[in-house]
Amino acid sequence: MSVLIFIDHADSHIKKGSFEALTYGADVAKQSGIGAEGLLLGTVNDDLASLGKYGISKVQQVSDEGLNNFDAEVYAKAIEEAVKATGATIIIFSQNQTGKAVAPRVAAGLKAGLASGAITLPDTSNGFVVKKPVFSGKAFANVNISSAIKVISLSPNSYKVNTGEGTATVNQLNISIAAPSVKITAVHKVSGEVPLTEADIVVSGGRGLKGPENWGMIEDLAHTLHAATACSRPVSDSDWRPHHEHVGQTGIQIAPNLYIAIGISGAIQHLAGVNRSKTIVVINKDPEAPFFKAADYGIVGDAFEIVPRLTEEIKKLNNA
Amino acid sequence: MKILVCISKTPDTTSKIAFKEGNTKFEENGVQWIINPYDEWYALVRAIELKEKDASAVLHLITVGGADCDPIIRKSLALGGDEAIRVNAESSDSFYIASQIAEVAKQGGYDLIFTGKETIDYNGSSIGGMVAELLNMPYVSLATKFELAGTTATIDREIEGGEEVCEVTLPVVVSCQKGVAEQRIPNMRGIMAARTKPLKVVEPAAVEALTNIVSFELPAPKAGVKLVAADNVAELVRLLHEEAKAI
Ligand SMILES: Cc1cc2nc3c(=O)[nH]c(=O)nc-3n(C[C@H](O)[C@H](O)[C@H](O)COP(=O)(O)OP(=O)(O)OC[C@H]3O[C@@H](n4cnc5c(N)ncnc54)[C@H](O)[C@@H]3O)c2cc1C
Numbered sequence: 373m374s375v376l377i378f379i380d381h382a383d384s385h386i387k388k389g390s391f392e393a394l395t396y397g398a399d400v401a402k403q404s405g406i407g408a409e410g411l412l413l414g415t416v417n418d419d420l421a422s423l424g425k426y427g428i429s430k431v432q433q434v435s436d437e438g439l440n441n442f443d444a445e446v447y448a449k450a451i452e453e454a455v456k457a458t459g460a461t462i463i464i465f466s467q468n469q470t471g472k473a474v475a476p477r478v479a480a481g482l483k484a485g486l487a488s489g490a491i492t493l494p495d496t497s498n499g500f501v502v503k504k505p506v507f508s509g510k511a512f513a514n515v516n517i518s519s520a521i522k523v524i525s526l527s528p529n530s531y532k533v534n535t536g537e538g539t540a541t542v543n544q545l546n547i548s549i550a551a552p553s554v555k556i557t558a559v560h561k562v563s564g565e566v567p568l569t570e571a572d573i574v575v576s577g578g579r580g581l582k583g584p585e586n587w588g589m590i591e592d593l594a595h596t597l598h599a600a601t602a603c604s605r606p607v608s609d610s611d612w613r614p615h616h617e618h619v620g621q622t623g624i625q626i627a628p629n630l631y632i633a634i635g636i637s638g639a640i641q642h643l644a645g646v647n648r649s650k651t652i653v654v655i656n657k658d659p660e661a662p663f664f665k666a667a668d669y670g671i672v673g674d675a676f677e678i679v680p681r682l683t684e685e686i687k688k689l690n691n692a
Numbered sequence: 693m694k695i696l697v698c699i700s701k702t703p704d705t706t707s708k709i710a711f712k713e714g715n716t717k718f719e720e721n722g723v724q725w726i727i728n729p730y731d732e733w734y735a736l737v738r739a740i741e742l743k744e745k746d747a748s749a750v751l752h753l754i755t756v757g758g759a760d761c762d763p764i765i766r767k768s769l770a771l772g773g774d775e776a777i778r779v780n781a782e783s784s785d786s787f788y789i790a791s792q793i794a795e796v797a798k799q800g801g802y803d804l805i806f807t808g809k810e811t812i813d814y815n816g817s818s819i820g821g822m823v824a825e826l827l828n829m830p831y832v833s834l835a836t837k838f839e840l841a842g843t844t845a846t847i848d849r850e851i852e853g854g855e856e857v858c859e860v861t862l863p864v865v866v867s868c869q870k871g872v873a874e875q876r877i878p879n880m881r882g883i884m885a886a887r888t889k890p891l892k893v894v895e896p897a898a899v900e901a902l903t904n905i906v907s908f909e910l911p912a913p914k915a916g917v918k919l920v921a922a923d924n925v926a927e928l929v930r931l932l933h934e935e936a937k938a939i
């Protein structure tokens with residue numbers, strides 16, 4: 373019996389969501405009085421022993437070259453083998469793009485119940501219950517997993533990373549890897565940008581910005597805050613911004629620490645993608661814009677005047 | 693070529709979300725039901741486009757649910773597709789639903805199975821991956837583009853901060869999102885035709901649900917917005933720094 377935490381990586385580095393998953397998994401293990409181990413498929417440039425600081429005692433690694441080409445089927449089979457080899461009973465993923473592809477496969481392969489998008493530690497007082505957002509963040513469900521093996525994917529940005537003392541031992545797992553049937557032929561990444569789903573701060577623009585030529589000030593503000601940029605649906609529908617920036621019920625759902633909405637009216641479908649943000653700031657020239665009802669802070673005024681000023685003030689703070 | 697599209701029924705995006713029976717059940721009273729947007733706009737439309745290009749293609753739709761899903765599946769058939777299958781069972785457990793779809797798919801011998809990226813009610817993002825695993829098929833999730841040449845599919849899928857392009861030989865399970873196709877509106881001819889298309893109801897296979905929803909909660913209401921004057925942006929920065937500790 374142990375907790376096995378999947379460690380996801382891209383471009384030779386472990387992703388932020390994995391640190392959250394490691395902290396969470398270690399806490400789940402502590403709660404049940406069992407051990408916690410990480411599982412890394414492929415190779416990274418990061419030091420694996422130092423992952424002990426998140427509370428795990430061991431990192432299991434399958435350093436097969438083939439695993440640097442992501443194929444959900446190959447990954448799932450490898451994870452299932454690792455679960456059998458380690459005797460893990462609880463498997464944790466970050467519910468990022470990789471987690472969404474792999475966690476359900478692993479769950480089905482092991483006949484394990486899956487709670488996807490969990491935001492709390494399991495409540496084990498009566499079963500094994502985790503809370504997760506449903507109805508696109510308009511509500512939460514408490515989901516009980518009743519199978520012997522349990523799979524949880526942790527919603528990004530919902531569990532605080534904790535570090536302490538400790539190093540992990542690294543163990544090479546000998547698992548044979550199947551040839552992939554999905555071949556990656558190209559990767560299109562906007563370099564230098566903070567990925568939206570990992571960002572602590574998100575600066576988002578709506579139709580109120582009038583056109584793509586006005587996004588310079590949004591990018592300046594985002595840059596000053598080390599934030600990711602996002603947009604409302606009509607903005608990406610009109611190709612002012614790329615599809616992967618569209619947040620909302622039919623776009624990406626995010627839960628950053630800070631969401632700054634500029635020239636966005638706050639339609640219910642937009643709110644559904646951002647309502648779990650910890651702090652929401654709304655800048656809109658219409659005092660009746662529905663977004664103000666969902667906001668923590670707001671400024672009624674013209675974005676074209678306020679946003680550059682805001683960037684200046686934040687620069688002052690950064691330099692203070 | 694045989695294509696299967698997984699269709700689910702969800703509350704309209706503007707629905708007020710409420711619960712009953714001590715917060716253990718979703719309050720369906722007054723709720724408008726729609727086809728899950730990802731299933732309708734992207735998965736189904738792309739499948740219809742593939743069928744339009746290949747006259748020999750067969751397109752089946754499947755839903756796992758009670759008789760209350762029939763209007764939704766008829767509406768889906770009005771957009772396109774040859775026949776629909778409803779597995780007569782109700783469950784919110786992804787493994788249960790996926791197992792039912794996989795059972796039907798095993799008998800159907802499909803080359804291509806499309807799902808939506810997620811349901812907008814339970815937000816599992818799980819069914820596609822589970823179906824693929826149960827059928828031992830490759831799975832490409834969060835597709836933003838799908839092209840087919842012979843039996844080779846070229847698919848763009850979302851990754852953190854971008855997209856990657858991949859190639860896979862059929863059969864494959866694909867979860868679809870924005871970019872894969874453009875939303876269509878059913879026309880009168882489609883609606884009339886859908887009335888006579890077969891809708892087969894099959895009984896579920898014996899499968900155990902591995903999860904269950906114990907209760908629901910609504911988010912705590914916001915305390916109310918603190919407004920800052922437009923000429924006092926410095927004050928907003930101070931609040932974000934000192935009070936919210938967000939920057
Ligand atoms: C099924 C369905 C799903 C949907 N899914 C999504 C989704 O996932 N995400 C999403 O975003 N939308 C979604 N929508 C669309 C949604 O209903 C709204 O139409 C959309 O969010 C509006 O975008 P907006 O706020 O940018 O534009 P608008 O509603 O046009 O609002 C623009 C705002 O900018 C303000 N403004 C104008 N000029 C200025 C200025 N100079 N300074 C400051 N403020 C200014 C205006 O006061 C206004 O409030 C969906 C709709 C449907 C029906």
Ligand SMILES: Nc1ncnc2c1ncn2[C@@H]1O[C@H](COP(=O)(O)O)[C@@H](O)[C@H]1O
Nearest residue numbers: 698700756807808810811816817818819
């Ligand atoms: N009850 C169901 N019947 C048929 N397909 C479903 C059902 N529930 C979900 N799906 C499909 O699986 C996708 C992902 O759903 P989910 O894993 O619940 O987020 C949906 O977009 C549908 O295509």
